[in-house]
Amino acid sequence: MGMQGDFFQLLKEQGYQFGQPAAAGSGVDLPSATTILAFKYRDGVLVAGDRRATAGNMVMYDRTDKVLEIDRHSVMAIAGVPATAYEMVRILEHSFKYYRRTQLQELSFEGKLRAVSKLLKENVAAALAGTGAVVPVFAGYDFEQGAAKIFFYDILGAEFEGVEYAVSGSGSPTIRGILHYVNTWGERPLVALNEEEATVQALRLLTSAAEFDSATGGVNRESNLYPVIKLITHEGVRVVPDDRLKPLFESKVVRHV
Numbered sequence: 511m512g513m514q515g516d517f518f519q520l521l522k523e524q525g526y527q528f529g530q531p532a533a534a535g536s537g538v539d540l541p542s543a544t545t546i547l548a549f550k551y552r553d554g555v556l557v558a559g560d561r562r563a564t565a566g567n568m569v570m571y572d573r574t575d576k577v578l579e580i581d582r583h584s585v586m587a588i589a590g591v592p593a594t595a596y597e598m599v600r601i602l603e604h605s606f607k608y609y610r611r612t613q614l615q616e617l618s619f620e621g622k623l624r625a626v627s628k629l630l631k632e633n634v635a636a637a638l639a640g641t642g643a644v645v646p647v648f649a650g651y652d653f654e655q656g657a658a659k660i661f662f663y664d665i666l667g668a669e670f671e672g673v674e675y676a677v678s679g680s681g682s683p684t685i686r687g688i689l690h691y692v693n694t695w696g697e698r699p700l701v702a703l704n705e706e707e708a709t710v711q712a713l714r715l716l717t718s719a720a721e722f723d724s725a726t727g728g729v730n731r732e733s734n735l736y737p738v739i740k741l742i743t744h745e746g747v748r749v750v751p752d753d754r755l756k757p758l759f760e761s762k763v764v765r766h767v
Contacts (some may be wrong), residue, residue, distance in 0.1 A: 562727030
C-alpha cells in the first residue's frame with residue numbers, strides 16, 4: 511500500500527495515535543468479546559461469533575456483533591477488547607475507501623492483510639499492557655486468486671493463513687477440536703458443505719462452546735438471540751438472518767427427546 515493511498519499514515523501526520531495503552535486501575539476487568547470462528551465451505555467462507563461480551567466473570571452484554579464488515583468482500587471477526595477492535599475496524603474501513611478513491615482501484619487482498627497486520631503491530635503496547643488486546647480473524651474474497659481466504663493473527667500482528675478454518679477466543683479449544691474431528695473423519699470435509707449445512711455446523715459449534723465455556727453465549731430462544739453468521743463469496747458479504755437461523759436451530763441443533 512503506497513504512501514499516497516495510506517490512510518493510516520495520513521492519520522498519523524494529523525496527530526492521531528492508535529494503540530496507546532489506556533490507564534487502567536489495578537484489578538479492573540475490561541470487557542472482552544469471546545468466541546469467533548471461520549471455515550471454508552463449498553461457496554466461500556463462513557464467519558461466525560457468539561453475542562456475549564464479558565468482564566472477568568461478569569456478563570456485560572449479550573448482543574455484541576463480533577463479525578464486522580470492512581468492505582463488500584471482507585470481514586474482521588474479533589476476540590478481545592471490543593472498543594479497540596471497533597476502532598481498528600473503523601480505521602480499516604476508511605483506509606480501504608481512501609485507497610479506492612485516491613488510487614481509483616480496489617486495494618488488493620494482500621494489501622488488506624498488510625493493513626490489518628500493521629494496525630495490530632501499532633497496538634502491541636496496549637495489548638501487552640492488557641488494555642487493548644485483540645486477536646482477530648480476517649476473512650475475505652481474493653479476486654486475484656479467485657478464492658475466499660481466512661487469516662488469523664496473534665496480539666503482536668503475526669499473520670497466519672487458516673487453510674481450512676480458524677478460531678479465536680475463550681471457547682476456541684472446544685471448537686478447534688470439533689473442527690479437526692469433523693474435517694478429518696466426518697462424512698465430508700468442511701469445504702464440501704453447502705450453505706445450509708455450513709450454517710448448521712456453525713450453530714452446533716458455538717452451542718458446544720457455550721456448553722463448556724461460560725464466557726461464550728449460546729442461543730437464547732426466549733430472547734430470539736442467535737449468533738452472528740456471515741457468508742463471504744465472490745458476490746460479497748451476506749448475513750444469515752435470524753429468521754433463517756431459528757428454524758435451522760430448532761430442527762438441526764436442539765435435541766428433541
